[in-house]
Amino acid sequence: MKIIFMGTPDFSVGALEALVAAGHEVVLVVTQPDKAKGRSGQMQYPPVKECAQKYGIPVFQPVKVKTPEAVEELRKYEADVFVVAAFGQILSKEILTMPRFGCVNIHASLLPKYRGASPINWCIINGEQETGVTIMQMDEGVDTGDILSTVTVPIAQDETAESLFEKLSKEGAKLIVDTLPKLERGELTPIKQDDAKSSHTKMMHKSLGKIDWQKSAVEIERLVRGLNSWPSAYTYMNGKSVKLWRCAVADNDFDGMERAGELVNVTKNAIDVACGRGILQICELQLEGKKRMDTKTFLLGNQWKAGMRFDR
Secondary structure, eight states: OEEEEEEOSHHHHHHHHHHHHTTOEEEEEEOOOOEEETTTTEEEOOHHHHHHHHTTOOEEOOSOTTSHHHHHHHHTTOOSEEEEESOOSOOOHHHHTSSTTOEEEEESSOTTTEEESOHHHHHHHTTOSEEEEEEEEOOSSSSOSOEEEEEEEEOOTTOOHHHHHHHHHHHHHHHHHHHHHHHHHTOOOOBOOOGGGOEEEOOOOGGGGBOOTTSBHHHHHHHHHHTTTTTOEEEEETTEEEEEEEEEEEESSOOOGGGTTBEEEEOSSOEEEEOSBSEEEEEEEEETTSOOEEHHHHHHHOOOOTTOBOOO
16 A cells, blocks of 8 residues: 555554555655754654654654645645554644545554553553554544554553553554555444543653652552653652652552551662552662662662651
8 A cells, every 4th residue: 555654753663664564655754853852952853754764765744734735745645545653743634534545543552441642651550451552543533533453462460661662562563564455455344432431541741750659559559660661650758859660569458548658668678668558669769860770789879767758
């Protein structure tokens, strides 16, 4: 098929590479504009742009893809279908209806339950046992279009957003390659979404990572995994931020509401923290201005003791 591919982050790269490898004609890649990186201000290409250049595919980077000029640029390529994967902009009705087979989206969850920008994170934070990828026929709503195909992926007990991101990227790449020929041959039966079963996931912001120690150890452990590697879960000790990278639930039943945030046990290898319900064991952490390290290494240089408390 003749494809215009729209995507921006690492998640999208696998799908673009798979489409090229499957022999599809990717005539254009549309991605977000380059961004300045760090203090140096050096411009950084989106990952999808780097991938497109590797294959010699033309790249289009409109600030707003819905402008008349951008729409006319897309029209020039006469694509059969637009494949969208974490592009980062809303498409207009004019764009959605432009190609012969419309626009299809690679969505990183099983619709309709987790719509929106951050389904990978929220599946983990909410304690889901499984998630997956949905190929969806796009309409004017946010992730509301008909379902064309799905694949289910179990969520491991130690799953982080980063590891799940990689799994779903690979599964999405395989699923889009499997779905497009069926779409072209008219072999798919679109399934309408049940709006009553949907929710909308919020964008990730740093403020979401601030730990409320009055929550249960189970909830906090899921938050740590769901925000790893960005924006990360954090707390404060003596006014300095402490990022938590890996934790375990040491006790489910401990009633620690009055002691929430207190270090109840510190050994050479472990830091146990009282939560509103249960005890959380910190396995990997990072003190402000320092490197990320396991708890044993951290305690060699930091004299944390039982009775200390994370700042509220």
